[in-house]
Amino acid sequence: MKQIAFYPCCARDIQQPAAALTGIVDEIIYCDISPSLRDQPSIVGGNGPKRTFWQKDIREALEQIPRIDVFFYRRDGLSEGGSGIFVLGREILPMILSKMIADSCLLITDGSNSRGGTFRKMRRNSGLLICGKHVTKRPEQRFEALGMLEFDVRATA
Numbered sequence: 001m002k003q004i005a006f007y008p009c010c011a012r013d014i015q016q017p018a019a020a021l022t023g024i025v026d027e028i029i030y031c032d033i034s035p036s037l038r039d040q041p042s043i044v045g046g047n048g049p050k051r052t053f054w055q056k057d058i059r060e061a062l063e064q065i066p067r068i069d070v071f072f073y074r075r076d077g078l079s080e081g082g083s084g085i086f087v088l089g090r091e092i093l094p095m096i097l098s099k100m101i102a103d104s105c106l107l108i109t110d111g112s113n114s115r116g117g118t119f120r121k122m123r124r125n126s127g128l129l130i131c132g133k134h135v136t137k138r139p140e141q142r143f144e145a146l147g148m149l150e151f152d153v154r155a156t157a
Contacts, residue, residue: 002026005049005070006099008058009085012036014051017072020146022048024106025070029054031061058085058092068099074110074148089115097131097153105153107135108143122151132156 005025007017010032021028027050030037037053054061073087085092088109100107111119121128127136138150 003069004029004065004067005072006061006065006068006096007031007072008061008087009073010037012038013075016146018048018051020143021070021072025049027052028072029061029065031056031058033057058087059095062092062095062099065099067101068096068105069102070106070108071096071100071153072108073112074146075112085113086115087113088118089113093118094131097133100133100153103154106138107151107153108148109151110146110148123149127151129156 003025005017005021005028007013007028008031010017010030011034014030017030018028029052031054033055035055037055056064087093087096088111096107107122109119114120118128118130122135123137127134129135132155134154134156135151136154138152141150143150
């Protein structure tokens with residue numbers, strides 16, 4: 001089955017995530033409300049994941065996306081130019097997790113726009129139990145050079 005990554009509030013951050021997710025996913029759905037969202041000259045070449053661009057609000061995108069195998073999220077802020085959306089908060093995170101339906105999914109983030117200590121709890125040895133999912137930090141971290149951590153997302157029994 002084709003592996004899908006979802007990167008909301010991405011602005012123009014296209015190339016580096018595509019390179020980083022090569023070999024992990026087949027398609028990346030980039031999503032931002034900005035009309036300037038578009039593909040840029042590729043550094044990935046022909047072997048990288050397919051790139052799909054949605055000009056939508058994250059809430060609308062989460063209603064429409066069929067599933068998420070890898071959730072990728074970084075560097076979004078609350079200041080001017082940022083989305084101001086607490087993606088790792090009480091409203092949006094449950095929507096994301098409800099789309100992570102495979103036995104094992106990945107969440108890759110720098111912790112931007114966390115709310116209620118979510119990111120801190122995810123990093124604990126015990127991880128975070130939320131919305132019928134167990135989010136735990138992976139032993140191997142492939143995204144540290146990008147300032148991001150990788151988490152396993154699995155359904156609880």
